[in-house]
Amino acid sequence: MKAVLAIPLAFLRLFYQSIYLALGQIWVNKTRSILTTLGIVIGVASVTAVIAALTGLKAKILTQVQTLGTNTIFISPRTPDRGPMRHANWWQMRFRPEQFDSVLDHCPSVAALSRVGGVGRRTLKYGEQSVDNVEIQGIEPAYHQIEHRPVVLGRVFTPIDDMQVRQVCLIEPKLRDKLRLDRDCIGETIRIGYNAFRIVGVIEPRPQMNFGDSSQERYEVFIPFRTLEKLGEPWMWAMATGKSADTLEEAQAELKFFLRRTRNIRPGQPDTFEVQSLQSALETFNRIAVIVTMVAGGIVGISLLVGGVGIMNIMLVSVSERTREIGLRKAVGARRSAILTQFMIESVTLCFVGGLVGIGFGQLLTMAIANIPQVKLDLAHIPLWAIGLSFSFAGFVGIVFGMVPAIKAARLDPIEALRHE
Amino acid sequence: MRVYKVGVERIHALDGVTLELRENEYVAVMGPSGSGKSTLMNVLGCLDRVTSGRYELDGENTTGMSDAALAGVRNERIGFVFQSFELLSRSSALKNVEMPLIYSRDGWWSRRKRAMHMLGRVGLGDRVKHRPNQLSGGEKQRVAIARALICNPSILLADEPTGNLDSKTSEDILALFDQLHAEGQTIILVTHEESVARHAKRVIRMKDGRIFSDLSIEEDHARRHELTTELGKVTK
Numbered sequence: 001m002k003a004v005l006a007i008p009l010a011f012l013r014l015f016y017q018s019i020y021l022a023l024g025q026i027w028v029n030k031t032r033s034i035l036t037t038l039g040i041v042i043g044v045a046s047v048t049a050v051i052a053a054l055t056g057l058k059a060k061i062l063t064q065v066q067t068l069g070t071n072t073i074f075i076s077p078r079t080p081d082r083g084p085m086r087h088a089n090w091w092q093m094r095f096r097p098e099q100f101d102s103v104l105d106h107c108p109s110v111a112a113l114s115r116v117g118g119v120g121r122r123t124l125k126y127g128e129q130s131v132d133n134v135e136i137q138g139i140e141p142a143y144h145q146i147e148h149r150p151v152v153l154g155r156v157f158t159p160i161d162d163m164q165v166r167q168v169c170l171i172e173p174k175l176r177d178k179l180r181l182d183r184d185c186i187g188e189t190i191r192i193g194y195n196a197f198r199i200v201g202v203i204e205p206r207p208q209m210n211f212g213d214s215s216q217e218r219y220e221v222f223i224p225f226r227t228l229e230k231l232g233e234p235w236m237w238a239m240a241t242g243k244s245a246d247t248l249e250e251a252q253a254e255l256k257f258f259l260r261r262t263r264n265i266r267p268g269q270p271d272t273f274e275v276q277s278l279q280s281a282l283e284t285f286n287r288i289a290v291i292v293t294m295v296a297g298g299i300v301g302i303s304l305l306v307g308g309v310g311i312m313n314i315m316l317v318s319v320s321e322r323t324r325e326i327g328l329r330k331a332v333g334a335r336r337s338a339i340l341t342q343f344m345i346e347s348v349t350l351c352f353v354g355g356l357v358g359i360g361f362g363q364l365l366t367m368a369i370a371n372i373p374q375v376k377l378d379l380a381h382i383p384l385w386a387i388g389l390s391f392s393f394a395g396f397v398g399i400v401f402g403m404v405p406a407i408k409a410a411r412l413d414p415i416e417a418l419r420h421e
Numbered sequence: 422m423r424v425y426k427v428g429v430e431r432i433h434a435l436d437g438v439t440l441e442l443r444e445n446e447y448v449a450v451m452g453p454s455g456s457g458k459s460t461l462m463n464v465l466g467c468l469d470r471v472t473s474g475r476y477e478l479d480g481e482n483t484t485g486m487s488d489a490a491l492a493g494v495r496n497e498r499i500g501f502v503f504q505s506f507e508l509l510s511r512s513s514a515l516k517n518v519e520m521p522l523i524y525s526r527d528g529w530w531s532r533r534k535r536a537m538h539m540l541g542r543v544g545l546g547d548r549v550k551h552r553p554n555q556l557s558g559g560e561k562q563r564v565a566i567a568r569a570l571i572c573n574p575s576i577l578l579a580d581e582p583t584g585n586l587d588s589k590t591s592e593d594i595l596a597l598f599d600q601l602h603a604e605g606q607t608i609i610l611v612t613h614e615e616s617v618a619r620h621a622k623r624v625i626r627m628k629d630g631r632i633f634s635d636l637s638i639e640e641d642h643a644r645r646h647e648l649t650t651e652l653g654k655v656t657k
Contacts, residue, residue, distance in 0.1 A: 017523050028511045328507045331468060332521040332568070333496020335489045414468050418507070 014341055022346035025318075026353070036314040037354030039307025040397065043300045044358025044390045048382050049365035050296040051389075054289050056370065056380025061285060063379075065278045071245055072146060073110075073252055073277045075259070076237040080270035093272055095236045097229065099262040106258045109251035111243045114143035115225050117234030124221065125191040126179040134175070134219045136192060138228025138236075146241045154186040154201030161200075162224045169197040170222040172205050178219070193231070197223065248277055304393060307354070308401035315347050315405035326409050327417025340410040347402025348395055355394030359387055434460040435471070436630040442576075442609070447602045449610045449618035452627035458611050459580070461627070465609060466499050466578045467491045479575055496524050500569030504581035506561045508553040508568075514540060515549040518567045525572055532571075539567040543597060559590035566597065570606070577601065577608045583617055595620045 026033045077093040080086055085093070095115075103113050117138040124131045144156045151170065161168055169190070176185050181199075189196050203222060228234050242251035252275045259273055319326070326339060362382060370380045435457050442448060452458045463469035464476055467483055470491075475484045483494060508517050515536050522532035540549055543563040553561055562582060569577055579598070583591035599620055602608055610621055618624055624641040626633045636644060 021523070024512070324507065325509060328509075329520070329524070330492065331466070331495060331501050333492050333494075333524045333572075335492040335524070337489070338524055415463055418503070 014338060015345075017338065018341040018345040019349065021342050022349045025346055026349060029318075032314060033350060033353070036310055037307070037350050037357070039303060039310050040351050040354030040394055041307075041358040041361060043303035043307055044355045044394060045361035045365060046303070047296060047300040047393075048359055048362030048386050048390055049369065050300075051293065051386040052362065052366040052380045052382045053369050053377055054293060055383050055386075056377040058285070058289060059379040060377065061282070065282060070278045070282070071241050071248060073240040073242065073248070073255065073275060074237070075240065075255060075273060075275050077272060078274040080272055083269045085270075085272050088272075095238070095273070097225070097234075097236065099259065100238060101262075103255070103258055107251065107254035109243055109247040109254055111241050112142040112145045113238055113240040114140040114146055115236055115238050116140075116143065117225060117228050117236035119228060119232045119234050122193045124175070124179065124219075126181060126188070129179045131175065131178050131219060134192075134221055136228065136231070137220055137222050138225040138234055139222050140225045143222075143239065146239045149204050149206065151201040151203050153184065154199070156201060157222075157224055162226050165226045165230065166224060167195060167197045167227060168200045168224065170201045170203040171199055172220060173202055174205065175219040175221065176202060192221065192223075195231070197221075242277075245279075248279060252277060252280075304397050307351075308397040311347050311350055311398065312401035312404060315343065315402055316408070318346075319343065319405045319409045322409075323412060323417045323420040326412050327414045327420065330412070330414035331418065336410040339412075340406045343406035343409045344399065344402045347405070348398035351394040351398030352391065355391050358394075359390055362390075433630050435464065438630070438632055440625070440632065440635070442607070444575075445602070445605050445607055447598075447608045447610075447620070447622045448625060449612055449621035449623070450625045450627065451611075451613060451615075451618055452633070453613070455629075456627040457630040458627050460630075462578055462580055462609070462611050465576065466501060467494045492524070493526075496521060497526075497572055498575040500572065500574035500577045502562070502565050502569050502577065502579040502582045504584040506553070506558075506565045506585070508561055508564055510553050513550050513552055514545060514556065514564045514567075517553070517564055518571055521568060521572050535571060536567070539571050540564070542570070543567045557590070558586050559593055562586065562590075562594050563597065566594075566601075570601070575607060577606055578611075579608065580611045581613075582610065583612070583614070591617070 075095075077090070077095055079088060079090070079093055097115055097117075100113065100115055104110060107113075115138070119136055119138075121133040122136050124134045139157065140162060141157045141159050144151070152173075154170075157168070157170070160166075169192070171179075171185075171190075176183075179190065181188055181190075185199050186201070188199050190199065191197070206220075225234075240251070240255065242248040255275050256271065259275075260271065263272060265272060329339060359382070366380050366382055370378050438457075438461065440461075450458045450461060460469065464471055467478070471484065475482055477483070478494065478498060483491065486494065509520070512520075515533070518536040518539055519532045522535065537546075537549060540546055543566050545560060545563050545567065548556065548560060551560075553564070556564065566577075566582075569579075582598075583594055586594060595617060598608055598610070602622075608621075610617065612618055619638065619642075622638055623636070624638055625635045626641075634641070634644070
């Protein structure tokens with residue numbers, strides 16, 4: 001039993017001795033140690049700050065996606081980069097409402113689909129009050145199932161509104177206030193252009209989605225889709241929702257297949273539209289984040305390499321400066337392994353201290369980024385794995401670049417070393 | 422025998438040296454430079470190996486030992502004192518004395534206490550916190566002696582321990598050696614000064630890698646006296 005314990009105990013003792021010696025050595029050479037680790041400090045600080053900023057961006061986007069629902073599918077026209085339609089202008093690319101007729105019968109994984117259309121901005125009037133540049137959006141009743149924007153007052157659109165092409169609308173609270181309508185404005189009539197519309201409900205505003213530019217106020221008014229068609233031919237797109245998150249990809253595939261047929265796209269020719277879910281948008285973002293992290297990682301890797309060379313240089317200087325000391329230590333009974341570990345741990349400790357200071361600086365940088373008001377990265381923080389990564393990187397640099405000087409020290413002949421001037 | 426290779430030449434630094442040292446002996450090794458006394462010291466101190474022959478320490482053959490085993494032997498059984506003290510300049514006297522215990526198997530936990538005790542024994546109980554640059558030459562050598570003794574070595578090996586000291590301080594250090602010898606310590610002293618060698622009980626004189634004479638201090642003294650008188654007669 002004693003023999004079994006002896007080896008790990010000896011190792012622990014060696015380890016403890018070496019840390020003890022290494023810290024002492026670093027402490028007596030304070031200035032030199034600080035300058036040596038500067039490369040590591042800068043490297044670690046920059047990698048943690050970049051990762052923190054990306055984490056903040058990701059968290060921000062995730063919270064916004066969650067308010068919209070990851071189950072939502074967006075369908076919009078897109079000019080292909082090849083095929084006969086590649087030179088078509090955006091208007092030629094437009095969806096026609098009938099292209100979506102009976103879509104639910106052909107797409108079993110799709111729970112609901114709403115055509116959404118716009119005819120540009122109009123002026124709204126109520127009595128003496130008027131508001132310019134209001135976005136007129138035509139929606140189908142299914143819209144309420146897809147978009148998580150509850151109607152807080154009044155009622156939602158019904159299929160009857162759509163079928164009978166009623167002149168009814170939903171407005172946002174801030175638009176209501178701008179038009180100086182009553183708080184309970186249900187049943188009031190406002191004018192959109194030259195047409196009178198009756199307000200049937202107040203719909204909650206869209207959560208803040210835009211980065212930065214929130215100064216310009218945008219208002220939206222919703223009317224039934226068929227009513228919109230009477231105002232002019234709309235520029236339209238569609239929103240859908242899958243039956244479950246698991247079959248979202250099937251739902252997208254079904255929609256693609258359906259639209260290729262209704263838009264008469266021949267086999268082999270590219271899609272003239274885009275079917276995207278927030279899930280896939282999120283994946284795209286994740287891919288970009290990975291690329292940015294890798295590029296940043298590469299830059300940081302170079303700076304750590306430079307830092308490592310600095311460490312190796314200073315350790316080599318240290319070994320030749322302390323040749324007599326090494327000779328003495330060997331004379332009083334230090335084994336090769338003890339000398340090797342002492343110098344290895346010295347360089348690894350230097351790197352770890354550098355890493356620690358670097359993380360401190362990274363935290364300061366992150367706080368600085370989080371507090372820039374225009375950037376809105378208030379969720380930026382250093383994740384635990386980034387701290388672990390920085391530390392293991394720093395340790396790795398310490399081991400790799402401490403190896404050569406440590407081996408040099410361990411191999412010194414004590415007699416020669418003690419004779420060294 | 423210890424043979425060094427320098428280029429194609431072979432140098433017999435030690436040649437046919439047979440030596441037996443008993444416990445609690447106080448030996449002075451003398452000889453001009455190049456006589457092989459340093460090599461003998463290195464072999465006795467397990468810093469160097471013999472090319473042929475054997476070296477037994479405390480009845481144990483060290484000839485075939487690995488580097489690590491030899492390091493252990495040096496740690497537990499040999500205490501070195503050097504001419505230029507070899508103290509760690511940035512560590513206190515206490516830390517310097519503790520140092521060998523860092524590499525020792527069982528001294529680690531009690532090293533501070535033992536180091537304090539040892540500094541007291543060499544008369545530096547009140548200077549434990551001082552750094553080498555705050556100590557005089559004699560005090561530095563006392564710290565070095567305390568360091569050499571901390572592991573209770575079988576042999577205290579001193580290489581010109583008074584070489585860097587003035588005569589007054591040298592006498593103090595040699596008095597300390599006498600005291601240690603009286604307490605039972607085995608001491609081997611390398612020197613080229615007759616006044617230093619006079620403290621030992623046995624004098625080994627070397628020349629060209631061989632032992633030239635190995636006598637007790639009284640015999641050695643008598644022999645030298647003889648030689649000088651003979652030399653006197655010749656010159657007359």
